């Protein structure tokens with residue numbers, strides 16, 4: 097109906113989830129196993145995994161804000177070994193592609209994570225694994241104090257990390273970009289030059305909230321990442337600028353809650369669109385977005401291919 101190609105992965109439609117905002121295996125325990133046989137997204141992106149298990153940042157780590165939310169989870173998770181043994185086999189059973197998000201604290205960690213996942217995927221699926229699973233390099237988490245976002249804030253380091261992973265990863269390779277830089281297009285150019293198949297934009301905007309009682313920072317980490325409708329115009333600008341800069345597909349995200357939001361990201365140049373914070377209100381929002389997008393396109397007598405980048409064309 098609305099297929100989208102990202103590198104070697106074919107998605108049935110353009111709606112995916114944003115990493116860290118929908119844990120589909122946990123959801124299945126609450127909503128029942130149907131969510132696993134009919135996932136609400138065209139490709140599933142788990143929360144970023146790291147080399148070692150991490151407990152994340154001190155509480156409090158999340159708060160609703162006007163028009164959005166702020167979080168400072170700090171990449172909590174079971175680490176590569178735990179992921180491969182525990183969740184990967186169950187996620188590979190999903191009837192849609194899997195885009196595994198990884199976050200490292202050094203170049204070696206990114207390469208080690210990619211190598212470990214490649215080995216596990218080859219063992220599970222054989223040669224055909226690149227049609228089932230891709231990689232998203234989270235070089236943009238604002239809530240950890242080394243590696244990750246400092247790599248993704250620097251074009252030269254971005255090129256080194258993406259290039260090193262590219263050498264050992266034949267599957268889909270997405271670089272997820274931070275908006276907390278002066279010029280996001282410089283980072284995207286570096287990722288493209290190093291062989292990324294696509295860029296994803298944006299991760300959260302670094303922010304801070306004050307506890308009204310104590311007048312001190314509310315979050316245990318002091319700062320956090322802002323997401324939700326409040327950031328949509330900022331994210332649209334990022335996608336618009338990226339479309340003018342790189343030739344590879346863009347996965348757009350930031351404040352998507354309705355099919356009209358999806359259309360706006362596509363008009364700016366996104367080939368696929370991820371929904372994040374909105375899934376906290378409605379975990380199946382991805383499925384309704386895909387249906388509503390189809391209705392919107394039909395009502396306008398247009399198609400995904402015609403809409404992507406239309407905002408750049410003269411009226």
Ligand SMILES: Cc1cc2nc3c(=O)[nH]c(=O)nc-3n(C[C@H](O)[C@H](O)[C@H](O)COP(=O)(O)O)c2cc1C
Nearest residue numbers: 114115116144167234298299323324350351372373
């Ligand atoms: C609670 C929470 C956790 C997140 N965890 C991750 C993560 O692990 N990896 C990542 O790349 N992005 C993470 N993000 C960022 C989202 O993937 C997305 O880029 C951002 O929230 C913007 O989309 P939205 O406005 O639709 O939420 C997280 C966001 C939230 C709200």
